[in-house]
Amino acid sequence: MKATVSLARAGSYDGHELLERMRACLAPLGGMAAFVRPGQRVLLKPNLLGAFHPDRAVTTHPSVLAAAITLAQECGGVVTVIDSPGTGSLASVARATGIDAVVRAAGATLGDETAVETFETPGNIIGRKLTLLKAVADADVLITLPKLKTHVQMTFTGAVKNQLGLVPGVQKGQYHFRLQNRLRLAELLLDINRTAKPALAIMDAVYGMEGNGPSGGEPRFIGALIASADLMALDVAACDLVGIDSSVVPTVQAGIQHRFGTTALDHISIAGEPLDALRVQGFRTVAHLKHVMRILPFPQFMLDWFGRHWAPRPRIDAACCVHCGACHRGCPVDPPAIDPEMPPARQVNDHTCIRCYCCHEFCPAKAILLRRSLADRIGRFTASLDWLTTRIPGI
Incomplete structure (x- = not known):
């Protein structure tokens, strides 16, 4: 049976209009009542990456959360909202993003991102035991509310990746340091979702968000709500909607390898608005080393070396930096590989930097630039790989 992904046209964040658009989006799936029963504890998980104004398109818009709360409460659900932001406390981020006002107005509860619990899932790939927010264990139903964005490390961030916010703050950085590989991080995301x-x-x-997301890109009007019980199918459809090749998205690659969710568009049934009716033209994606590297006749350790030495380097834009320290605090390396208080030539340690781009992700001022390496500028390695991807089928 095909997975169902429902699309609804949504032209603005107007509260009443958006509520009815969300209701229409969920109708082909059986409505919210298909997922929430009276008396159930419902956990809503928006994307609250950091203290960004809703107009920046970094975080889930408060009107989307408000509509989801209303529909869950109409079904008799008792709603809690949770996330573990990349920087800052949940309370401070919720205030800055407009989420706190929505939660209070609806009579819902803002969860405790400091309470954790260890879960054991025998079929996991990376971690049989995972420490996640305790709110997951306390809930009867988890509903995730992702934001459609590009991502400088993972190409695309959507429904599957949104559950990384269930990992307590500091541990997210530890996973970046431990895994240091996009596919391995994607496998971790599958584990968290399992x-x-x-x-x-x-x-x-x-x-x-298009360009260098998940926080440094630019807002882009798409005009849609997308819903599904199959999170991987939703991500595949969302990628197609904006012209991202889902086959290069690490979470989709991991899904294919480990048979997690629906990873092919022809196995997805689109309900509501057709994809062609909402398709976005000219959506700017992330420029990165494509996986054409796998065709090179070198062992994996050499491919890893190439990737490390040709990957873009973070650099601090002095004209934009506000010296908030978010990059320094968010760096998973110990000691941090980036420090805006150091002299310019020593602000980034290229030898210890693992190219996870957490600093770029967390910076509220768009002050972290991703500069091509000297080797890449001289050898034009990235340009050559991109040229090959357009001429070799199946890459």
Whole structure:
């Protein structure tokens, strides 16, 4: 049976209009009542990466959360909202993003991101035991509310990746340091989803982010809400909507390898608005080393060396830096590989930097630039790989 992904046109974040658009989006899936029963404890998981204004399109818009709360409460659900932001406390980020006001107005509860619990899932790939927010264990139903965005490390961030916010703050950085590989991080994301078991995803794609997301890109009007009980299918459809090749997205690659979710568009049934009716033209994606590297006749350790030495380097833009320290605090390396208080030539330690781009992700001022390496500028390695991808089928 095909996975169902539902699309609804949503032209603005107007509260009443968006509520009815979300209701229409969920109708082909059986409505919110198909996922929430009276008296159930419902955990809503928006994307609250950091203290960004909603207009920046970094975080799930408060109107999307408000609509989800209303629909869950209409079904008799008792709602808690949770996330573990990349920087800052949940309370401070919720205030800055407008989420706190929505939670208070709806009579819902803002969860405790400091309470954790260890979960054991025998079929996991990376971690049989995972420490996640305790709110997951306390909930009867988990509904995730991702934002459609590009991602400088993972190409695309959507429904599957949104559950990384269930990992307590400091541990996210530890995983970056431990794994240091996009596919391994993607496998971790599958593990988190297997453990947390989200029942439904409703994606905020009214405005998404193009360019160097998940925080340094630019808002882009898309005009859609997207929902599915199959999170991987939702991500595949969302990628197609904006012209991202889902086959280069690490979470989709991991899904194919480990048979997690629906990873092929022809195995997905689109309900509501057709994809062609909402398709976005000219959506700017992330420029990165494509996986054409796998055709090179070198062992994996050499490919890893190439990737490390040709990967873009973080650099601090002195004209934009506000010296908030978010990059320094968010770096998973110990000691941190980036420090804006150092002299310019020593602000980034290229030898210890693992190219996870957490600093770029967490910076509220767009002050972290991703500069091509000297080797790449001289050898034009990235340009050559990109040229090959357009001429070799199946890459």
